[in-house]
Amino acid sequence: MKGSTVLKSVFLSVLIALVALPAAAQLTPKETLGKALYFDRALSSPSNMSCAVCHEERAGFTGSNPGINKKGAVYPGAVHQRFGNRRPPTASSAGDSPVFHYDAEEGLFIGGMFWDGRATGWVTGDPLADQAMGPYLNPVEQNLPSEEAACVVVAESVYAGLYEEVFGPIDCSDYDDDGHLKAYKNFAVAVAAFERSEEVSPYDSKFDYVMAGEAEFSPQEALGWDLFNGKAMCSACHPAPLFTDFTYDNLGVPRNPDNPFYDMDQVFVDGAPINDLGETWVDPGLAGFLSSLPEDWFEVYGLEKSAAVDENYGKHKVPTLRNVDKRPGRGFAKAYMHNGSLKSLEEVVAFYNNRETMIAEGSIVPEVMANMNVDELGDLGLTEEEEAALVAFMKTLSDGYQP
Ligand code: HEC
Ligand code: HEC
Incomplete structure (x- = not known):
């Protein structure tokens, strides 16, 4: 009797553990194809x-x-x-950015992927898939010569059959009206599916468990969460549960003097320097993308192009804070902001808290002074204990929490 009760309760607790924990990622064929494309080093030259x-x-x-x-x-x-x-942002929890547009009511540009929004979603209807069309062909990234070259690699790969299962026979000469290879767009759609899958975006952080009532914040984390939504005003731009509102801001972060792009006046692609401005280059952020759009795109929204470009100089997309602290071990160095100039979450919070003093003392010089947000950050009046609590809270946003 007793024995079987024990057995039963062991069985029950195993069952509960199985129910509470997210099931091991079961990928669909499309997600599995996306995973193969995400990891395949043959999709680069060399x-x-x-x-x-x-x-x-x-x-x-x-x-x-x-x-x-x-x-x-x-x-x-x-x-x-x-x-x-720029510094690579996370590819996790990135699937909810809307198609890039102007919100006339808010007076804000919203959506798209990349720090400057230029992966708009206008090609595939999905900003995440538009983004995945970039790196394979980008000469400073995977450097393949053409969409067709990428297609041939996939057609000859061990996962070619998986492509056929998902999208039908692979055809490396069938182009859409917009000039893109249909198969290449399918690759991007599959990569986006993988990035949205449970394997890349599981949403199983401590924060998620707390919200589901299955775990509790420590007192310090709870204080951080309160401050995040209150005194520190973080949620004004990083609202839960995605921790971004997909808008753009210039926080006035300093330039990163070690950015190797400053030396790219000495490195050439097809005879032209990668960065003809060298050291003097300043990251224009959203303005750089806006300046590439035609005048009549702005007219639709009743905007003037040159004004829109000026007002968005130096602004970058609000990144999600999910997985912002995820790292293989304590002390493993990460970098933050579009240029990786800030090196720890402690540094980030100190920057938000004291930016005005830091600028006044000259301990930081913003990369771009124009359009700097002075409403929601810069002089927050947080104590040391409150700064530490915000950091502790952000650490609850790492996926893979074991309750
Ligand atoms: C050589 C490094 C490198 C490689 C390879 C690379 N990326 Fe990136 N990725 C970056 C950088 C840098 C950015 C930011 C660029 C920018 O904003 O201008 C970025 C941005 C992104 C973003 C945008 C995230 C956001 O919040 O806007 C996603 C998603 C992404 N990459 C996925 C991918 C996928 C999928 C591939 C392969 C097809 C890939 N990356 C290959 C460096 C890389
Ligand atoms: C006015 C909008 C705004 C507010 C308020 C704000 N952020 Fe941000 N946050 C941003 C933007 C925009 C960036 C990226 C800026 C850049 O790279 O130049 C960013 C970047 C970050 C990053 C770096 C993430 C990464 O992947 O590089 C962290 C961490 C962060 N914010 C945390 C916070 C915290 C904590 C607060 C509250 C103390 C806060 N933010 C308040 C807009 C905001």
Whole structure:
């Protein structure tokens, strides 16, 4: 009798554990195809680079080389001398950004992917899929010569059958009206499906367990959560549960003097320097993307292009804070902000709390002074204990929590 009760309760607790824990990720064929495309180094020239190199799970799907994170925070491309200009944001929990648009009521640009929103969603209808069309062909990233070249790699890969199962026969010469290879768009759609899957975006952080009533914040985390939504005003731009409102702001973060892009006046692609401005380059953020759009795009919204460009100079997309602390171990270096200039969550919170004093004392010089947000940050009056509580709260946002 007794024995079977014990057995029963063991069985029950195993069952409860199984129910409470998210099931091991079961990927659909489309997600599995996306995973193959995400990890395939053959999709680069030379064959040494995949999405995962710059967006690795153990670092919260961002760059996982601590040596790089401590310095320039920008990752080399398949051709190792070539560098882009920004730090990789997380590829996790990135699937909810709306198609890039202007919200006339709010007077704000919203949505899209990348720090500057240029992966709009106008090609595939999904900003995340539009984003995935970029890296394979970008000469400072995976550097393939054409969509067709990518298609041939997939057609000859071990997972070609999986493509056929999901999308039908693979055709590397069938183009859409917009000039993109249909198969290449399908690759991007599959990658986006993988990025949204339980494997990349499980939403199983301590925060999620607390919200579901299955775990409790420590007193310090609870204080941080209160401050986040109150005195520290973080939720004005990073509202739960996604921790971003998909808008753009210039926080006045300093430039990162170690950004390797400053040396890209000496490295050439097709005869032109990657960065002809060298050291003097300033990241225009959203303004850089807006300036690439035609005048009549702005007219639809009753905007004037030059004014819109000026007003958005130096603004970057509000990143999600999910997995912001995820790292393989204590002391593993990560980097924050579009240029990786801030190196720890403690530094980030101190920046939000004291930016005005730091600028006045000259201990930081914003990369861009124009359009700096002075309403919701800069002089928050947080105590040391409150700063630490905010950091403790952000640490609850790492996926893979074991209650
Ligand atoms: C060499 C490093 C590198 C490689 C390879 C790379 N990325 Fe990125 N990724 C970046 C950088 C840097 C950014 C930010 C660029 C910007 O905003 O201008 C970025 C941005 C993103 C974003 C946008 C996140 C957001 O919140 O806006 C996603 C999603 C993403 N990458 C997924 C991928 C996928 C999928 C692949 C493979 C097809 C890939 N990356 C390959 C470095 C890389
Ligand atoms: C006015 C809007 C706004 C407010 C308020 C705000 N943030 Fe941010 N946050 C941003 C933007 C925009 C960025 C990216 C800026 C950049 O890279 O130049 C960012 C970046 C971050 C990052 C770096 C994430 C990464 O992946 O690099 C952290 C951490 C962060 N914020 C935490 C906070 C906390 C904590 C608070 C409250 C004390 C807060 N934010 C308040 C808009 C805001």
